Amino acid sequence: MEVSLTEENYIKAIFSLSKHNPAIGVSTNDLSEHLNNKAGSVTDMLKRLAEKKLIHYEKYKGVFLSAKGEKMALAIVRKHRLWEVFLLDKLQFTWDEVHDIAEQLEHIKSEELIERLDAFLGHPKFDPHGDPIPNAKGQLNSSKAKPLNQFKTKGNYVFVGVNEHSKPFLQHLSALGLKIGESIKVEEINAFDNSFRVKINKKESAFFSDKVSANILVEVKK
Amino acid sequence: MEVSLTEENYIKAIFSLSKHNPAIGVSTNDLSEHLNNKAGSVTDMLKRLAEKKLIHYEKYKGVFLSAKGEKMALAIVRKHRLWEVFLLDKLQFTWDEVHDIAEQLEHIKSEELIERLDAFLGHPKFDPHGDPIPNAKGQLNSSKAKPLNQFKTKGNYVFVGVNEHSKPFLQHLSALGLKIGESIKVEEINAFDNSFRVKINKKESAFFSDKVSANILVEVKK
DNA sequence: TTGTATTTTTAGGCTAGCCTAAACTTTTTT
DNA sequence: AAAAAAGTTTAGGCTAGCCTAAAAATACAA
CATH class of the missing domain: 1.10.10.10 (Winged helix-like DNA-binding domain superfamily/Winged helix DNA-binding domain)
Known part of the structure; x- marks a missing residue:
């Protein structure tokens, strides 16, 4: 159709x-x-x-x-958010410049294009706002995980995944000694630049810029 | 307008x-x-x-x-060819799959987008066909240089530039001992896969796949 | 050069997607 | 529950971009 x-x-x-x-x-x-x-x-x-x-x-x-309409909407949202990731991560646009362009790109018709773009970007689960990106079947990530920068309260979190797979980022994480499953205690959130002071595994203190915490997926520790 | x-x-x-x-x-x-x-x-x-x-x-x-129309046409061609480079180089599409998608992408309206895309791709001068990419002012490359794979005859050429600036590609070139200004003698062109057997600087024999020769800009040696 | 074939334009019509204004429903107020 | 207000739909019209068929202009051939 x-x-x-x-x-x-x-x-x-x-x-x-x-x-x-x-x-x-x-x-x-x-x-x-x-x-x-x-x-x-x-x-x-x-x-x-x-x-x-x-x-x-x-x-x-x-x-x-309808179910059909919902599926279509999710496909559009998927495309929009993937293009946003592309514009920010690959072309170094800033957040405010991105919207109008993504509005246009989201209407490009090609399944293959969007699947390859997704792979090229490292299958991100969230866009740079922290909004979840539906998968190819139109399903939204159902886990309770969100990028750390979406949380606005101090407390204990569990590191469950990353939202960006570039070498520099992963190296940064391992330099911080952060591995999947470990706990992150947020001790301070700086309102001005949304940076986080945290303690990893109850040991070292570390500092996450917004860009870092946008790509660290966590759940609230129960 | x-x-x-x-x-x-x-x-x-x-x-x-x-x-x-x-x-x-x-x-x-x-x-x-x-x-x-x-x-x-x-x-x-x-x-x-x-x-x-x-x-x-x-x-x-x-x-x-009109002059105005021509300028607009060149801007569209620029966008089309840059997106083609993106689809082939970054998303690993094959040549035949690319056209319909580039036809859509060429209509996306944003100067800034296209300039950043150009930079992201390393300011390519030719698309993967060997067709020249107009610059931001709408000028076509006026030199007689073309990608090596556009030439269909054996003989002597001068290496005047590259059409791709990625590290792996440049490393490949330096491994071959190929520097700007040096001469390339094409000794054989394989019709099946468009690969080239060449002699660099009258010394080593080397072998260029189509992908390599598409990114080596040469002029005919006079 | 005159008739025929081809190309191009004009005229009238259609749909998608928008508008305004009037008519109709639903909700809120009294 | 009746009147007023708010929200929604209908009716009629507009433009962009397409169509078909007829008319006009140009090109070609005898």
Whole structure:
């Protein structure tokens, strides 16, 4: 089935708005505001998307993604986030410059491209915000692990994985003496630059910049 | 000025067709065939492009790119060829898989992106076909240098530069004892895999795979 | 040079995706 | 529960980019 760029943007908007409150459908007005066009235009499009079975739509009742629509949304999110990783990690863009470009790149159509890009980037599990990247089947990482920099409270964490596989980064970690399964105690979070002072395995004190903690996946230690 | 994806494709088509015979304008029929749509649709679009001053168009007389249109065409070609290099060098696509994807990527709008991509790829001067990549100002490499694999005849060449700057490649060259300015004598070209048997500086014999000769820029020795 | 074939343009129509304004539902207020 | 407000849909219109068919211009051949 051929889906236009515009349709993809609607699917993405419905996906992202439906997260605010998954119980109720996304309203026409919210979509109209989010997409910067008028409510009447939204209604037009919702009818077309419903015909394509991408959404469940009932007049005046708001709209939900169908299973098919959800799958499509996740594929778009996957592409968006992978391209973001590419732009930041490989092309040294800064966070604020990246969004508009990724919005364009996410619509490039090629399964093969995105799988190769994923491999090229080292199969990252989270984008540079710490948002999870859906896998090729559209599944979001279900573990409770998140990049360390997503946590805002001191306390004890367990190091369960990395989000970047480059040699320099892995070398940095081993220089710090950090191995999978070890515990990290966050002793201080610097609000200004989001850097972390930590104690690894109750021994050495170390210092993680935001860039480092963005790539260290941890779970809260129970 | 905002140019649509469709308009960009017309500009590109005019650019490429006008090379067959730069003296006469590109005909409506040729464009219609090249773009897979009908002659009447082409006429429509030519009027619009003429209004935007991207082409010189006179009824029944064929069409030429204006300076502005030419600049735009070269920018698109630059993007297309840089993305091709990316897909082949970084994502290990094979030649035949690349075209459709590059056709999409060439329309991504961001100056900054393309300059960073160029730097990331090591400022290649030729794409993997050996077609020259216009620089950021839209100028094509004017020297007579071309990648070695573009030459189909035995004889003497001078090594004037490289088309790829990765460490492994440069190390390979220095292992071969090849330095800028030295001469390369092609003794045999293997038609099957386009590999070259050469003599460097009249001394050692060496063997260049297509991938190596694609990245060695030479001029014919006079 | 005059008739025929080819090429190009014009005219009228269609769809996707947007708009405005009016009509209709639903929700909120009194 | 009726009136007012807010939200949504419908109806009619617009543009970009395509189509077909007919008309006009150009090129070719006798």
